[in-house]
Amino acid sequence: MLVKVDKISYEGRFFVPTVELKERIKSKHEVSPEDFTIIAYSSSGGSEDGIDLLEQTTTAFPKEMVRNLVCLYPGRLVEHEILAQLQATMKLDKHVDDEMDTFGHAFTLVQKTLEGDLFEGMVSKISLMHANTKIDIIEFFNDLDNGKTKKVYPFSSEELGTLGSFYASISGKEPWSSNKELLKAVCVQRAMALIYTQRARAIIEPVVTGSINELCKQRTLERLEYVEKERSVAIFTTGGVASGKGSCLKLVSKVIGQYKPEPVEWNQLVHHNADRLKPFLQKPEVHPLKYSQFTYEEALLVKERVMQVIAKNSNELSGERYPSFLHDQTKLKPDELREANHRYGEVDIVAISTDVAAAIERAYGRGKTTQRYEHTEGLLGSHQAVPGEMMKSLNQKELIGSNVSVAMFDNNSPTRELTMFASVNMKTKEIIIYNEEMMENWIKKENINPKAKSGESLYLEKPVRSITEYFAPLIENGFELEYPGEEATMTFKV
Known part of the structure; x- marks a missing residue:
């Protein structure tokens, strides 16, 4: 599907350089x-x-x-x-x-x-x-x-x-x-x-x-419970840098706090995220523009060690119990989703879609406040990669029929509302599109140019996949694509 691309760009004052x-x-x-x-x-x-x-x-x-x-x-x-x-x-x-x-x-x-x-x-x-x-x-x-x-x-x-x-x-x-x-x-x-x-x-x-x-x-610290598969949940977030995943987590917190028969409190989750480790590795004020890049590689080493500790503790429990888990990240990875499906009774994916030009401005504003800036090329690359990586991760035979589900939210509301524009249920093989325009905006992100300079178009002039083409790998495996109409769209205040 060839779509005319309006020239959307960003101002030079929001640019943060890359250091390799x-x-x-x-x-x-x-x-x-x-x-x-x-x-x-x-x-x-x-x-x-x-x-x-x-x-x-x-x-x-x-x-x-x-x-x-x-x-x-x-x-x-x-x-x-x-x-x-x-x-x-x-x-x-x-x-x-x-x-x-x-x-x-x-x-x-x-x-x-x-x-x-x-x-x-x-x-x-x-x-x-x-x-x-x-x-x-x-x-x-x-x-x-x-x-x-x-x-x-x-x-x-x-x-x-x-x-x-x-x-x-x-x-x-x-x-x-x-x-x-x-x-x-x-x-x-x-x-x-x-x-x-x-x-x-x-x-x-x-x-x-x-x-x-x-x-x-001494009861100064409290141990995290490792639970049986049927009692456990894994939550994945996926969305570009500064897309509003943090705001969406407030909604996630409310939802899991009402789970039946057993609610999941926020402190019962392992919060697996590189950004939360970075302040332990370097003070942001040391070099605000480079801080996130300076600490990224080492933060990943700690993240890998977290997973090793979890695996070892689980093995000591016969490999049948894990702590409930929140993987707060940008891109989904097929192997991580496959592993979560094996370990957890329920796997929920929360996808966040935000206008990339707004994300650049938001990231810069957040950087000024927190002294933690994100480099522009990395931000653009994260938004560009997310739609394709999500489909690649879902398109695995072992996930079809599993308790994996996806809720997709648009986070472009000026009134801080999240609009659920699509969902995927791997168990029932249902793909529901509540808002076609928002779904198309998500797919269009695949055409973002990560190398775009200020004043240049953020999108490449090339065909944008249709909704049917985007979900084709799942449709070929028997999934049904449904359009209940925009009246079915759900909006959440966060």
Whole structure:
């Protein structure tokens, strides 16, 4: 469907530039605390040689995220573990707007219990482990390079296989095939980032767990309940940056608080979200325009650790119980939705549609207030990707007939009202369109140009998919598309 695109643009004063992590590494400038936190708090950021080796390692393993190529300082990993365990095991936010008060207070409480000998003991053990592990890894790659590997190394069979795969993946390619020292150096860096981090967490985890348990005994903290599948719910939000997901969560809170037969209180949810972790990693006022980008990679590392802690706790309960879960994010991911469907009795997706030009202005205004700006290209890219990623995530055979449902809301009302313009029920195979224009505006987001500069059109001149074309993957699997009319549209005040 070819739709004439009106020239919608944004003002230059709302533009926030992009800073690239890998470009920052290539620059090899001295690293300061006012920098990308994933390198500022790692051994790679301690010297020019460290940054140079990290650049060489990112070149050797281009598909690997930087967070998986660095060794963070012991104290930083302790902070990660506190954040992850609190997220995965404790009741935190009392209500939707309680983002930092309860969580921040809990973090400080645990941190204080670890001061002194406990903390110093962990750091000492980790530092010694780091030195010994590096010696063992260097020995392994030297032996591998010389073709004289031993039968026994201080690594598990899985670790040995992984180390061997690092070497095999690049040893036959230039420049590594003709530069053995560089080959070994980048393999050691890659291997250390993996094994050191795992072993450091193994040292830290029981100490943090013990401190949290003690605070629970004192009734200072309250444990999150891991519940059976039939009692559990997972909620996903999806929508571009500054689309109003926070406002929509207030509606979600009201709805789950009325669930039958058992309501779900807000503090019974794991609130899984990168933005809520960022203030623990760097103060926003340090560099407001770059803050969100400087902390993003490290926040994802903590998010991954949260999921590991949840999985471990569940395994200790025979893998049949999980805490109810809120994944507050931009794009849906197929594997995450599939995993949630396996774990939870009900999976609810809340999609938010907001005019992208308004979102740019809203994000800038929010940045001025909170000192937390979002870069414009990332914002545009998030709005552009959301519609397609949602359909890709829903179009999975194992989800058809499941308890997964989608409610789609328009958030363009000047009176702070949410209008539900569409819904999808994977169990009954129903797609209901309450407002065609709002649905078309959602689909049209696929044509956003993430590289648009101020004054340029935010939308590309290309065909926009029709509603039928957009939902075609589900329709081909027997879903019915219904149009009950705009009188059926539901509006909610938030």
